[in-house]
Amino acid sequence: MQAIEKSEVQKLIDQFLNEDVYIHIETTNGAYATHNDPSFFNASAFIRNARIRYERGNITGDGPFRVGLKMELGWIYGEGLTHYELDEQGRLLMAGLDHTGKLAIAFEISRTPFE
Numbered sequence: 001m002q003a004i005e006k007s008e009v010q011k012l013i014d015q016f017l018n019e020d021v022y023i024h025i026e027t028t029n030g031a032y033a034t035h036n037d038p039s040f041f042n043a044s045a046f047i048r049n050a051r052i053r054y055e056r057g058n059i060t061g062d063g064p065f066r067v068g069l070k071m072e073l074g075w076i077y078g079e080g081l082t083h084y085e086l087d088e089q090g091r092l093l094m095a096g097l098d099h100t101g102k103l104a105i106a107f108e109i110s111r112t113p114f115e
Helices: 006-014
Strands: 020-028 044-060 065-071 074-081 083-086 092-097 103-110
Touching (some): 006 044, 006 083, 020 074, 044 074, 074 103
Antiparallel strands (some): 020 044, 020 103
């Protein structure tokens, strides 16, 4: 993965406009942190292979970035994104890495389901 270049990621987001696509979104603030500190409050979200169609997609911010996808009946968005790649299967993979390099958010778009 490479550091997000806003204009390049915008072009990649636009490649999926008005198509049925699959979304993978995963966030965590340390899912296993409660094993080390029982008082630590853990929050996370996980969505895999939700099929959507978006009519507008935007990347905003100066870094870390926010990506929003506008659907007919609402929005999906993720923030804290720092890195991206278009993989060999044509999937847009975006991630937010914290200051230690650990994954805080994954936000991925694909024309085929994630395995």
